Amino acid sequence: MTQQADPTSFNIRSPHYRTLLSAGARFGSYMNTSCVMDYGRSRNWEVSQAKQLGLVDLTPIPRTGFKGQGVIQWISSQGMEIGQHSNKAYPQQNGMLVGRLADIEVIILNGLQSRTNQCESLDEKHACDQPVRCYLVPRFNTLAWFMVTGETSAEVFAKICGVDLRLKNFSRGAIAQTSVARINSIIIRHDLKEIPAFHLLFDSASTEYMWACLMDAYMEFKGSPVGYSAIRALVM
Amino acid sequence: MKIMKCPLNGPRNISEFICFGEVSKMPCPKKVSDDEWADFIWMSNNSAGVVQEWWCHSATAYWFIAERNTVTDEILKTYPASDVFTERIDF
Numbered sequence: 001m002t003q004q005a006d007p008t009s010f011n012i013r014s015p016h017y018r019t020l021l022s023a024g025a026r027f028g029s030y031m032n033t034s035c036v037m038d039y040g041r042s043r044n045w046e047v048s049q050a051k052q053l054g055l056v057d058l059t060p061i062p063r064t065g066f067k068g069q070g071v072i073q074w075i076s077s078q079g080m081e082i083g084q085h086s087n088k089a090y091p092q093q094n095g096m097l098v099g100r101l102a103d104i105e106v107i108i109l110n111g112l113q114s115r116t117n118q119c120e121s122l123d124e125k126h127a128c129d130q131p132v133r134c135y136l137v138p139r140f141n142t143l144a145w146f147m148v149t150g151e152t153s154a155e156v157f158a159k160i161c162g163v164d165l166r167l168k169n170f171s172r173g174a175i176a177q178t179s180v181a182r183i184n185s186i187i188i189r190h191d192l193k194e195i196p197a198f199h200l201l202f203d204s205a206s207t208e209y210m211w212a213c214l215m216d217a218y219m220e221f222k223g224s225p226v227g228y229s230a231i232r233a234l235v236m
Numbered sequence: 237m238k239i240m241k242c243p244l245n246g247p248r249n250i251s252e253f254i255c256f257g258e259v260s261k262m263p264c265p266k267k268v269s270d271d272e273w274a275d276f277i278w279m280s281n282n283s284a285g286v287v288q289e290w291w292c293h294s295a296t297a298y299w300f301i302a303e304r305n306t307v308t309d310e311i312l313k314t315y316p317a318s319d320v321f322t323e324r325i326d327f
Contacts, residue, residue, distance in 0.1 A: 102244055162248070178295050
């Protein structure tokens with residue numbers, strides 16, 4: 001990742017990049033997309049903030065999905081390990097995260113440390129294979145992707161989501177498909193080593209709204225946006 | 237807050253669900269008369285008592301069947317549609 005890239009010089013950037021810029025975001029190039037690296041503060045400060053309560057915009061990072069009666073069989077044939085339980089995420093050895101949303105649907109997130117577009121490769125393989133009853137569900141342009149990190153992240157969700165996401169009740173890898181701030185969302189608990197963290201995916205048209213809702217909820221717990229570099233430091 | 241149990245996602249606020257009306261047996265489209273087809277599409281029994289209804293969890297677009305008492309508005313049971321419709325229907 002290179003320092004200080006202008007988001008408007010990239011074809012792929014977060015839909016609410018202007019809001020991020022006004023919050024002090026500094027963008028970098030990541031897999032030909034414009035991703036927020038940090039907010040102009042020291043690395044230690046941002047890492048410390050991510051441990052307490054941070055909000056990361058991961059929208060430019062690739063993701064994909066598949067749906068159909070044959071989806072589990074085809075995904076398994078691609079070397080991915082996926083368990084029997086729905087609403088559960090299964091980390092892969094290559095860093096990807098496969099979320100089983102139902103018996104016939106998965107969402108796949110690119111590895112956070114990966115420097116290649118693993119999802120695009122999978123989409124291309126799907127186009128070549130044309131597996132029976134396994135249909136592509138484009139997730140990259142339809143969903144925004146935030147990550148809520150830190151010890152008080154479950155408390156923040158309690159303000160805007162009806163599902164009990166307390167760490168003792170919502171275990172690692174658990175998925176909740178529910179309403180967050182009245183927007184249909186997918187929540188996946190994916191801790192950054194020992195730091196609690198949740199992926200939050202929702203309709204990309206609501207990016208500005210969701211960011212504002214979360215920032216409002218964050219005030220009570222002294223939360224703050226942090227860059228991709230902070231979570232990368234946490235998982236290294 | 238009223239809670240409904242989604243067969244896929246578990247207990248959720250009722251505001252996350254949409255009711256799509258009673259479950260009724262579809263007549264064979266190749267044999268049925270126009271009047272019978274119109275009756276199947278547009279008319280409902282509106283029974284007082286326990287009925288089977290189509291519901292959808294809007295966050296996941298997951299369709300399932302609920303048994304609800306229309307007099308008391310009590311939801312008695314929810315289950316996947318595959319429990320009732322065991323075969324694929326091709327037209």
